[in-house]
Amino acid sequence: AQSVTQLDSQVPVFEEAPVELRCNYSSSVSVYLFWYVQYPNQGLQLLLKYLSGSTLVKGINGFEAEFNKSQTSFHLRKPSVHISDTAEYFCAAVRGSYIPTFGRGTSLIVHP
Amino acid sequence: EAGVTQSPTHLIKTRGQQATLRCSPISGHTSVYWYQQALGLGLQFLLWYDEGEERNRGNFPPRFSGRQFPNYSSELNVNALELEDSALYLCASSKVRSGLSTDNEQFFGPGTRLTVL
Numbered sequence: 193a194q195s196v197t198q199l200d201s202q203v204p205v206f207e208e209a210p211v212e213l214r215c216n217y218s219s220s221v222s223v224y225l226f227w228y229v230q231y232p233n234q235g236l237q238l239l240l241k242y243l244s245g246s247t248l249v250k251g252i253n254g255f256e257a258e259f260n261k262s263q264t265s266f267h268l269r270k271p272s273v274h275i276s277d278t279a280e281y282f283c284a285a286v287r288g289s290y291i292p293t294f295g296r297g298t299s300l301i302v303h304p
Numbered sequence: 305e306a307g308v309t310q311s312p313t314h315l316i317k318t319r320g321q322q323a324t325l326r327c328s329p330i331s332g333h334t335s336v337y338w339y340q341q342a343l344g345l346g347l348q349f350l351l352w353y354d355e356g357e358e359r360n361r362g363n364f365p366p367r368f369s370g371r372q373f374p375n376y377s378s379e380l381n382v383n384a385l386e387l388e389d390s391a392l393y394l395c396a397s398s399k400v401r402s403g404l405s406t407d408n409e410q411f412f413g414p415g416t417r418l419t420v421l
Contacts, residue, residue: 226409228412233417234414234415235308235310235394235412235413235414235415236347236394236396236412237412238409238411241409282346282347290352291337291349291352291360292410294339294346294347294349295346296345296346297346297347
């Protein structure tokens with residue numbers, strides 16, 4: 193079965209600093225990868241997705257992620273974070289059964 | 305285009321009662337997924353409905369059930385509520401399944417916060 197591991201449960205960072213949220217998945221065969229953001233008391237919103245093609249994917253709000261097949265990773269990055277980026281971030285992978293597997297989430301906390 | 309909608313926003317029940325949660329998918333989407341998001345546990349897959357049929361089920365007891373209506377909206381029923389059922393229940397929808405394609409992308413609703421006292 194597919195598994196998704198988000199290596200950090202919480203990432204504190206100061207405003208305007210760069211950030212990387214890590215995600216590893218268990219299989220690189222025909223897998224689609226997603227990052228979602230969840231603001232407090234809201235549902236999930238798609239940040240970006242990798243389906244095929246260029247391994248560097250750009251999303252909304254200045255986020256980007258890089259698909260690394262050899263390391264089975266799909267880390268999320270932003271060069272300069274804002275207070276408003278404080279939220280829960282979920283990595284997800286889809287293959288085969290069409291039921292996405294979600295990581296447990298990473299709480300990004302941006303300090304002023 | 306209207307997004308996925310869920311009702312109610314909040315629901316308070318007592319132990320042993322039944323809860324019914326509702327979801328309306330995006331127009332044109334035939335698949336509906338239900339997830340439970342309990343504190344600190346991430347998203348746990350509950351149920352997947354497609355074209356009115358239950359296609360897959362997560363590791364939850366039978367008192368979690370649901371259905372999908374001809375208009376593709378869906379209900380999640382939780383019987384004999386327990387305290388640990390308190391969670392945010394998220395519904396998502398996607399287009400018709402057609403192999404591994406962009407149709408698999410899920411769009412989420414805002415959730416129903418269920419509190420069991």
